[in-house]
Amino acid sequence: MPDSDIDEVADAMKYSVYAGGKRIRAYICLAFCRLFGGDVKAALPFAAAIEMIHTFSLIHDDLPCMDDDDLRRGKPTNHKVYGEATALLAGDALALKAFGVVAENPYVSPDIALRAVRALSFASAERGMVGGQIMDMQGEKTALPIEKLKKLQSLKTGALIEVSARLGAMAAGVSDDDRRMLNALEYAKGIGLAFQIKDDILDVTGDEALLGKPIGSDAENSKSTFLRFMSIEEAEKYAKELTEKAKESISGYEGRENLLALADFLLERNS
Amino acid sequence: MPDSDIDEVADAMKYSVYAGGKRIRAYICLAFCRLFGGDVKAALPFAAAIEMIHTFSLIHDDLPCMDDDDLRRGKPTNHKVYGEATALLAGDALALKAFGVVAENPYVSPDIALRAVRALSFASAERGMVGGQIMDMQGEKTALPIEKLKKLQSLKTGALIEVSARLGAMAAGVSDDDRRMLNALEYAKGIGLAFQIKDDILDVTGDEALLGKPIGSDAENSKSTFLRFMSIEEAEKYAKELTEKAKESISGYEGRENLLALADFLLERNS
Numbered sequence: 001m002p003d004s005d006i007d008e009v010a011d012a013m014k015y016s017v018y019a020g021g022k023r024i025r026a027y028i029c030l031a032f033c034r035l036f037g038g039d040v041k042a043a044l045p046f047a048a049a050i051e052m053i054h055t056f057s058l059i060h061d062d063l064p065c066m067d068d069d070d071l072r073r074g075k076p077t078n079h080k081v082y083g084e085a086t087a088l089l090a091g092d093a094l095a096l097k098a099f100g101v102v103a104e105n106p107y108v109s110p111d112i113a114l115r116a117v118r119a120l121s122f123a124s125a126e127r128g129m130v131g132g133q134i135m136d137m138q139g140e141k142t143a144l145p146i147e148k149l150k151k152l153q154s155l156k157t158g159a160l161i162e163v164s165a166r167l168g169a170m171a172a173g174v175s176d177d178d179r180r181m182l183n184a185l186e187y188a189k190g191i192g193l194a195f196q197i198k199d200d201i202l203d204v205t206g207d208e209a210l211l212g213k214p215i216g217s218d219a220e221n222s223k224s225t226f227l228r229f230m231s232i233e234e235a236e237k238y239a240k241e242l243t244e245k246a247k248e249s250i251s252g253y254e255g256r257e258n259l260l261a262l263a264d265f266l267l268e269r270n271s
Numbered sequence: 272m273p274d275s276d277i278d279e280v281a282d283a284m285k286y287s288v289y290a291g292g293k294r295i296r297a298y299i300c301l302a303f304c305r306l307f308g309g310d311v312k313a314a315l316p317f318a319a320a321i322e323m324i325h326t327f328s329l330i331h332d333d334l335p336c337m338d339d340d341d342l343r344r345g346k347p348t349n350h351k352v353y354g355e356a357t358a359l360l361a362g363d364a365l366a367l368k369a370f371g372v373v374a375e376n377p378y379v380s381p382d383i384a385l386r387a388v389r390a391l392s393f394a395s396a397e398r399g400m401v402g403g404q405i406m407d408m409q410g411e412k413t414a415l416p417i418e419k420l421k422k423l424q425s426l427k428t429g430a431l432i433e434v435s436a437r438l439g440a441m442a443a444g445v446s447d448d449d450r451r452m453l454n455a456l457e458y459a460k461g462i463g464l465a466f467q468i469k470d471d472i473l474d475v476t477g478d479e480a481l482l483g484k485p486i487g488s489d490a491e492n493s494k495s496t497f498l499r500f501m502s503i504e505e506a507e508k509y510a511k512e513l514t515e516k517a518k519e520s521i522s523g524y525e526g527r528e529n530l531l532a533l534a535d536f537l538l539e540r541n542s
Contacts, residue, residue, distance in 0.1 A: 006402040008409070013397065053367075060363060063336075065355035084336035088359075089404055092331060092366065093397040096324075099370040100392030103385050110381040114374050117388050121371030126284065126364040131277040133360055138279070 012082040012090035013097075016055045020073050024195075024266070025050045025160060029168035031259050032184050035250070038172025042107035046116055046167040049098040053124050054160055056094035059087055061133065067217075074212030095124075108171055115176075116167050123163035132156025139224035146229045150193070158192035183249050190246025191263050197239040198267060200225040201232055210271040243267045283353040283361035284368075287326045291344050295466075295537070296321045296431060300439035302530050303455050306521070309443025313378035317387055317438040320369040324395050325431060327365035330358055332404065338488075345483030366395075379442055386447075387438050394434035403427025410495035417500045421464070429463035454520050461517025462534050468510040469538060471496040472503055481542040514538045 026047035033043035062069040062077040063084060069077050079087035102116050122128055132155030135144070139152060165188035166181065174180050202211060203218045204227060218225050226235050243263045250256045297318035304314035333340040333348040334355060340348050350358035373387050393399055403426030406415070410423060436459035437452065445451050473482060474489045475498060489496050497506050514534045521527045 006397050006405055009397050009401060009405040056363075060359060063359065065334075065336075065359060085408055086405065088331060088334065088336060089401050092327075092363075093401040095363065095366055096392055096396040096401065098392075100389050100396065103388040103392065110385050113385055114381050114388075117374040117385075118371050121367055121369075121374065125367040125371065126277050126280050130280060130360050130364040130367065134277055134280040134357065137356055 008082070008086055009089050009093055012078055012086050013094055015081060016059050016072075016078050016090065017052065017094070019055075019075055021051075021055075023051060024262070025054055025164040027262060028161065028164040028188060028259075029171075031262070032165045032168030033171040035253055035255055035259065036169055036172035036174050036180055036184075038168075039107065042105065043168050043171035045101050045105040045107075046120075046171055047164070049101040049120065050160065050164050050167065052094045052098040052101065053120065053129075056091040056098070057124075057129055057133070057160075059091035059094070063087060066133075066137075069213065069217070071213045105171075112170050112173070116170055119163050119166055119170070123159040123166075128155055128159035128163075129157075132159065136223070143228065144224040146226075149224050149226065149229070152224065153193060153196040154189070157196050158189060161192040161195070162188040164188065180253075183253075186249035187246045187259065187263075190242045190249065191266055194239040194242040194246065194263075195266050197226045197235050197242070198269065200227050201235050201239070202269075202271070205232065207270060212271065239267055279353070279357055280360050280364055283349055283357050284365055286352060287330050287343075287349050287361065288323065288365070290326075290346055292326075294322060295533070296325055296435040298533060299432065299435040299459060299530075300442075302533070303436045303439030304442040306524055306526055306530065307440055307443035307445050307451055307455075309439075310378065313376065314439050314442035316372050316376040316378075317391075317442055318435070320372040320391065321431065321435050321438065323365045323369040323372065324391065324400075327362040327369070328395075328400055328404070328431075330362035330365070334358060337404075337408075340484065340488075342484045376442075383441050383444070387441055390434050390437055390441070394430040394437075399426055399430035399434075403430065407494070414499065415495040417497075420495050420497065420500070423495070424464060424467040425460070428467050429460060432463035432466070433459040435459065451524075454524075457520035458517045458530065458534075461513045461520065462537055465510040465513040465517065465534075466537050468497050468506050468513070469540065471498050472506055472510070473540075473542070476503065478541060483542065510538055 029047040029050060030040050030043050034040055058072060059078045061067050062072055063079055070080055071077065078090060099117055102120060103113055105113050124130065132152050135152040136156055144152065162185055165184040169181050169184045200218065203215055206215050208215050230238065247260050247263050250259055300318040300321060301311050301314050305311055329343060330349045332338050333343055334350055341351055342348060349361060370388055373391060374384055376384050395401065403423050406423040407427055415423065433456055436455040440452050440455045471489065474486055477486050479486050501509065518531050518534050521530055
């Protein structure tokens with residue numbers, strides 16, 4: 001029987017995966033593999049899997065029972081095009097398939113591939129990204145203190161950005177207790193939090209056409225954001241400090257220019 | 272910070288995992304490991320992961336945008352207790368966590384654990400279980416021919432039952448081209464299809480109190496079922512033939528009694 005039976009869900013998966021986006025996570029994964037002397041080929045399947053997990057989380061985040069968003073990256077959200085049920089299943093399939101992609105990486109040892117599966121699973125499940133999404137929902141009901149907001153962001157956005165650096169380093173053969181791994185994770189942690197603060201700023205000051213989504217939606221959804229605790233100027237200063245610290249954490253490594261540029265780009269972006 | 276932040280999603284995950292059910296998939300996984308001389312310990316993490324994937328699929332299947340069911344195994348469905356958003360995320364977390372559980376199996380080689388990750392990913396994603404769910408939705412819009420209905424069931428229910436046998440055999444060190452693997456898969460394929468036919472019969476003839484869900488829901492949802500193509504008597508005969516063939520596929524193996532009993536139990540069950 002032809003595969004046309006599953007075309008609908010495959011189309012819906014591709015729609016969101018190829019909808020663009022900055023591919024920050026994939027970039028970080030590849031860049032750390034290269035920084036630590038690895039062959040970028042070995043990081044590619046990991047980078048692809050991380051983007052699949054990220055895309056799945058966006059599709060589900062946009063669903064009516066979650067943030068109920070109509071636009072993502074300037075295009076109709078997945079469920080607006082394919083309907084809720086297909087969007088739900090397309091997200092599910094992306095999450096499930098991602099682990100097969102990690103496990104099929106032919107350029108790393110079975111041991112490294114397994115470590116990558118474990119790391120990606122932990123970073124994305126209830127003690128990582130999904131845990132952050134739950135806290136985010138709770139944050140809509142009650143105002144979170146800033147420490148909880150930081151924890152929320154370290155899970156919701158940070159965990160996947162950190163695991164991008166981790167898997168890139170792994171692909172280069174770096175072990176978990178290696179100083180290079182710690183430096184990579186510190187970089188990722190710093191730019192991850194700066195990224196989120198910048199997101200909060202853009203939700204107030206940004207340009208809808210550039211952002212590809214309506215501004216002011218955080219306030220509308222009563223989301224906890226950093227701007228509850230500081231002015232825009234203070235938030236900008238905080239994001240800059242985090243970015244500088246992130247850049248310092250990889251000082252001394254030759255070939256780090258693109259990671260420095262990425263940190264600056266994320267801080268200065270308009271979308 | 273305490274883990275209480277993620278308690279809500281962890282509770283929702285446990286609610287459905289511990290809601291009971293027949294644990295057929297876990298049973299098959301453990302039974303094939305034992306049948307082929309493996310240590311059952313080595314199959315336990317695989318069996319747990321498969322039940323997590325199965326539970327995640329049930330939680331999402333029950334959501335309003337899918338089958339919109341209020342009862343599952345005689346209890347309120349996950350979203351009826353925790354709300355849609357938490358149920359969605361609890362399902363997501365179970366799917367994501369399952370692969371970590373497979374990859375952390377300490378009783379098999381990294382090579383076998385990786386093969387298990389790949390097999391579970393393939394069996395559950397768009398060319399497996401999720402592909403079957405999409406076909407199932409399409410089957411609600413248009414009447415499927417019987418060959419498509421068989422294909423649908425081989426994906427929606429069959430793929431996960433087959434991978435249960437596969438992972439059990441893998442845990443015993445059986446390779447994919449071993450005759451034992453082929454026999455295990457033939458058994459699983461047979462009882463998987465018989466299981467679904469029996470499900471269709473029970474949806475018409477069953478006892479709501481025993482089933483823990485309303486009968487007649489397939490007809491109400493215009494689902495494609497085997498009873499569109501045959502009488503109840505013919506369907507019972509067909510399920511019996513499939514069961515006998517499944518039992519034959521493991522003839523000659525010592526210690527197969529529990530798998531024979533399982534096949535009969537599934538055929539004769541009332542719920």
